[in-house]
Amino acid sequence: MSTIGQPERATQNRIITSFRDELGYRYPGDWTDYIDNSNNTENWLLSVYLCKMPSFSPARTTKVAALETKLAKTRSLKQGMMHNLLTRRIRLV
Numbered sequence: 001m002s003t004i005g006q007p008e009r010a011t012q013n014r015i016i017t018s019f020r021d022e023l024g025y026r027y028p029g030d031w032t033d034y035i036d037n038s039n040n041t042e043n044w045l046l047s048v049y050l051c052k053m054p055s056f057s058p059a060r061t062t063k064v065a066a067l068e069t070k071l072a073k074t075r076s077l078k079q080g081m082m083h084n085l086l087t088r089r090i091r092l093v
Contacts, residue, residue, distance in 0.1 A: 025049060
């Protein structure tokens with residue numbers, strides 16, 4: 001088994017434990033083996049959960065939606081930049 005990414009996995013496990021134990025979040029499992037293991041679905045599940053909390057105001061719901069839109073745009077931009085780098089359309093100096 002590769003040790004690449006192990007520190008990141010350990011950090012993720014600590015966060016999952018905190019969310020589950022302190023906030024009552026139901027963790028849907030490790031999705032690394034799924035074909036499309038993007039975080040989109042898990043982010044959506046977390047958003048739905050947070051929006052249902054009594055202390056979560058409608059203004060925060062709007063903010064979550066805006067952050068999800070920003071995340072999608074950033075992800076798209078990153079993919080485009082990586083494609084340009086890999087196809088040598090642009091070079092790092």
